[in-house]
Amino acid sequence: MPDALPDLLGSQGVLFDLDGVLTPTAEVHMRAWKAVFDEVFAAWDIEPPYTDADYYEYVDGKKRYDGVASLMHSRNVEVPWGRVDDAPEEHTVCGIGNRKNAAFAASLRSQGIAPYPGSLALLERLRDAGVPLGVVSSSKNAEEVLAAAGIRSFFRVVVDGVVAERDGLASKPAPDMFAAGAAALGVDPTLGAAVEDATSGAASAAAAGFATVIGVDRGTGADALRAAGATVVVGDLDAFLTASDPANTASDSEETA
Numbered sequence: 001m002p003d004a005l006p007d008l009l010g011s012q013g014v015l016f017d018l019d020g021v022l023t024p025t026a027e028v029h030m031r032a033w034k035a036v037f038d039e040v041f042a043a044w045d046i047e048p049p050y051t052d053a054d055y056y057e058y059v060d061g062k063k064r065y066d067g068v069a070s071l072m073h074s075r076n077v078e079v080p081w082g083r084v085d086d087a088p089e090e091h092t093v094c095g096i097g098n099r100k101n102a103a104f105a106a107s108l109r110s111q112g113i114a115p116y117p118g119s120l121a122l123l124e125r126l127r128d129a130g131v132p133l134g135v136v137s138s139s140k141n142a143e144e145v146l147a148a149a150g151i152r153s154f155f156r157v158v159v160d161g162v163v164a165e166r167d168g169l170a171s172k173p174a175p176d177m178f179a180a181g182a183a184a185l186g187v188d189p190t191l192g193a194a195v196e197d198a199t200s201g202a203a204s205a206a207a208a209g210f211a212t213v214i215g216v217d218r219g220t221g222a223d224a225l226r227a228a229g230a231t232v233v234v235g236d237l238d239a240f241l242t243a244s245d246p247a248n249t250a251s252d253s254e255e256t257a
Contacts, residue, residue, distance in 0.1 A: 005232060006193060006212050008122075008240055009129045013187035015178060017061070018137035018160075020197035020218045022119045025108070031138075034220050037071065040096060046075050056220055061198030063138045063161050063165070063171040064097040069196050085164075086215040104141065108148060115149045118238025123154045125145075125241065132156055136181040136194070136201075138164065138172055157184040173203035173228070182208060195237070199228035206230075 008014055015043055015152075020026030025182035030052065037050040059067035065081070071095070082092025088099035108213050111256060115123075126133060134157035142160035146152040159181040163169070169176040178201075182189050193212040199220060203215045206229025215222065215230030222233040234240070 012191035013132040015134045015181045017196045036100040062199035065173040068093045118236040122237045126237035132183045172200040175207035178205045202228040202230045
């Protein structure tokens with residue numbers, strides 16, 4: 001049987017991941033990472049080749065440089081960390097990460113981005129109900145993406161990769177970023193909700209004490225999200241539009257996993 005969906009309208013506050021939850025930028029990230037890692041692996045004769053499975057296991061949801069280091073460690077390749085201002089051509093963790101960021105930024109500016117329709121509709125429903133909303137994203141591009149998608153005004157708080165670096169917050173799956181988001185939004189995690197599409201993010205929210213962790217399965221897999229800490233998994237946030245309608249009850253809603 002499908003899980004009963006929680007009543008987000010009654011939540012003290014909701015914290016959303018960005019890429020893959022609110023906007024389809026996860027796909028842009030995936031393409032940018034693949035282009036960079038394919039190039040690096042070929043130049044350095046690294047085996048086995050990079051795959052989408054690597055993205056979900058080692059990169060997705062993590063801060064950029066942590067994702068590079070995690071993937072390289074999976075191949076037993078040691079790369080110097082370098083400096084955050086390393087040129088994209090540098091053979092360092094930061095250089096590789098900066099190369100990917102340049103590719104992502106170029107794609108975003110040339111093609112633009114729009115929110116998922118179901119996500120936008122849910123944001124409108126929650127905003128109209130007065131539920132405080134925030135974003136917790138490992139990306140340093142979060143503010144740019146939110147502005148490009150036209151949804152920045154929905155959120156009182158944005159804890160992103162820039163904030164994490166400034167405040168020394170550990171990368172997801174550590175609880176730091178969601179804990180910081182809850183504190184900034186004034187939300188008790190046991191009374192709020194977190195929404196994630198990555199296993200590292202679901203684990204982060206669960207470790208931060210969120211009793212409600214909603215997994216959005218855009219390819220990670222429902223079982224993997226639940227194992228990481230998701231309490232309910234949906235295929236799209238439009239599942240909550242019926243659940244949050246006063247004319248309906250949670251038992252009338254169906255989960256898409």
